[in-house]
Amino acid sequence: MRVMLISNLYPPKGLGGYEIAAFDLASGLSLRGHEVRVLTSPMDQVQPASAGDVHRVLGLKTHGPTPDTTLSVARFLHYEAAVSQVDNSLILRQQLREFEPDHVMVFNLVGLGGIGLIDVLRRTQTSWSMNLGDTVPLGLTAGIDPGVLDVFGVDPLNYFNDVPFISVSSTLTDEIESSGVRLSRDLLFIPRGIDLTGVTHARRPDDGITRFVFVGSLHENKGVGLLLEAVAMAREHYPRFQVDVFGRGEDAKYKTLANQLGLDGIVFFHGFVDRQRILAALSAADAFLFPTSEREPLGQAPLQAAAMGCVPVLTEQSGAAEWLSDGAHCIKIRRTAEALATAMISILSGETDVAALGHRAQRYMSRSLSYDRYLDAVEAFIERLSSRPAISSAPAISAGADEIVALDARAQTVLHTVLRTEGNP
Amino acid sequence: MSTTSRLVARPKAWLRAKIQASALEAVAELPAQVAGMSASVAGMSASVDDMSASVDDRLGALAAQMEEERARSQSEFRALRNEVLALTRRLNHLEDAASLDISGQTAPSCAPPATAR
Numbered sequence: 001m002r003v004m005l006i007s008n009l010y011p012p013k014g015l016g017g018y019e020i021a022a023f024d025l026a027s028g029l030s031l032r033g034h035e036v037r038v039l040t041s042p043m044d045q046v047q048p049a050s051a052g053d054v055h056r057v058l059g060l061k062t063h064g065p066t067p068d069t070t071l072s073v074a075r076f077l078h079y080e081a082a083v084s085q086v087d088n089s090l091i092l093r094q095q096l097r098e099f100e101p102d103h104v105m106v107f108n109l110v111g112l113g114g115i116g117l118i119d120v121l122r123r124t125q126t127s128w129s130m131n132l133g134d135t136v137p138l139g140l141t142a143g144i145d146p147g148v149l150d151v152f153g154v155d156p157l158n159y160f161n162d163v164p165f166i167s168v169s170s171t172l173t174d175e176i177e178s179s180g181v182r183l184s185r186d187l188l189f190i191p192r193g194i195d196l197t198g199v200t201h202a203r204r205p206d207d208g209i210t211r212f213v214f215v216g217s218l219h220e221n222k223g224v225g226l227l228l229e230a231v232a233m234a235r236e237h238y239p240r241f242q243v244d245v246f247g248r249g250e251d252a253k254y255k256t257l258a259n260q261l262g263l264d265g266i267v268f269f270h271g272f273v274d275r276q277r278i279l280a281a282l283s284a285a286d287a288f289l290f291p292t293s294e295r296e297p298l299g300q301a302p303l304q305a306a307a308m309g310c311v312p313v314l315t316e317q318s319g320a321a322e323w324l325s326d327g328a329h330c331i332k333i334r335r336t337a338e339a340l341a342t343a344m345i346s347i348l349s350g351e352t353d354v355a356a357l358g359h360r361a362q363r364y365m366s367r368s369l370s371y372d373r374y375l376d377a378v379e380a381f382i383e384r385l386s387s388r389p390a391i392s393s394a395p396a397i398s399a400g401a402d403e404i405v406a407l408d409a410r411a412q413t414v415l416h417t418v419l420r421t422e423g424n425p
Numbered sequence: 426m427s428t429t430s431r432l433v434a435r436p437k438a439w440l441r442a443k444i445q446a447s448a449l450e451a452v453a454e455l456p457a458q459v460a461g462m463s464a465s466v467a468g469m470s471a472s473v474d475d476m477s478a479s480v481d482d483r484l485g486a487l488a489a490q491m492e493e494e495r496a497r498s499q500s501e502f503r504a505l506r507n508e509v510l511a512l513t514r515r516l517n518h519l520e521d522a523a524s525l526d527i528s529g530q531t532a533p534s535c536a537p538p539a540t541a542r
Contacts, residue, residue, distance in 0.1 A: 170510060171503070294500060316504035325511045332504065368518035
């Protein structure tokens with residue numbers, strides 16, 4: 001099959017699990033003989049050999065925090081990020097004509113003018129689906145004037161109710177639906193498998209030191225502050241352990257906090273490193289500490305740890321906690337420093353048989369939640385969708401370039417009228 | 426004017442003057458009375474305000490407590506739901522594996538069971 005993937009970011013650009021998931025899927029489908037084309041945004045780094053046929057042709061606008069500017073400019077940038085960038089829409093139209101995909105799977109479209117891209121997919125009668133790793137339907141419609149959305153025929157509550165989805169968790173779909181947005185019932189729940197092709201499992205060092213690992217962006221939503229507080233509490237009881245922290249973000253803030261808590265020599269910050277080094281660290285570690293936000297859609301990192309036999313200690317409400325059983329494959333905690341410290345102490349004291357849990361977690365991940373099974377499921381999903389009529393709320397509408405340009409112009413006219421009427425600075 | 430008339434007119438004038446003096450005196454006291462009443466009303470108003478603030482505080486505390494309880498139960502519910510989902514999915518896999526063992530057939534290319542909504 002010819003499969004097109006669209007993602008706002010694509011490795012090595014970006015840090016999160018979402019873009020890594022796009023990369024892993026492109027790799028897996030390519031290895032299975034599918035012709036894969038990826039549309040994504042440009043990057044300023046040397047481009048490595050990437051899985052699939054990667055076209056870095058889509059403009060990415062204001063991905064991340066909005067710049068410090070006037071309200072009118074901010075709202076226009078938001079429009080370009082969420083609703084429409086006409087160049088991206090035209091590029092997609094051209095790519096669809098050239099590549100003629102059997103199916104298009106979209107990942108995160110925020111920053112690309114996602115509504116415009118979806119409109120092109122609908123107009124061209126393309127078979128397509130969404131791979132949900134975050135609240136993308138909300139990101140594309142929240143805070144946009146209804147008149148602007150109306151130009152594209154978007155009723156935010158119902159625009160996505162005919163779109164087939166792959167979702168990483170119920171935690172994620174519940175969050176989307178709790179805002180009133182109705183999602184399609186054609187929904188496959190599946191965690192992303194961990195590609196361990198060519199990975200060897202290192203032996204755990206027999207030096208009597210318990211090793212904990214954290215991997216993720218260094219921000220409060222990932223619970224880095226809680227983690228450091230928990231380490232300080234656990235240290236009062238058991239001094240012989242170390243914590244390796246991989247990732248970057250608010251590095252200086254957390255290094256200072258670790259220093260203030262007297263954790264030098266216990267917590268080691270390694271920054272952003274390649275995946276092989278992380279896998280090696282997980283393989284040599286006993287447990288993976290992940291006091292992430294309760295609304296974490298999945299958390300690829302703890303599943304990766306489980307696949308390496310490193311026991312995840314994770315927030316009991318997070319998405320990954322839907323896939324692993326407490327006391328069987330992982331330790332689930334309330335999101336507090338005290339709860340994390342208690343879990344650490346139970347490991348350090350030997351009360352929790354971390355070796356048995358790790359072995360079970362690894363076996364579960366390699367058998368039931370394996371990368372191959374994930375690819376099997378996605379392949380079957382795509383094959384089923386590509387053989388049925390495409391999603392289109394308006395089957396007879398034109399997909400001409402003129403029409404696409406005119407649509408964006410009409411939406412911008414509405415937006416500018418709204419901005420003038422409201423007297424925004 | 427007759428003598429009788431003069432005799433009657435004198436007390437009337439006296440009475441009028443007396444009444445006028447008395448009325449003036451009463452009017453002169455009015456501001457003080459109004460001020461007293463106003464102070465009294467202000468006191469009552471302050472008292473009502475205090476009661477109202479106290480009720481508002483209590484209602485606010487109750488609302489916050491209810492919100493806390495709601496968030497806690499929602500959070501606990503989600504934790505429990507996650508564990509039930511994890512167990513169900515694990516069971517699905519076990520059933521999947523068991524059925525394959527029983528049939529003795531080669532395992533088909535089977536996807537992880539999707540959870541029905």
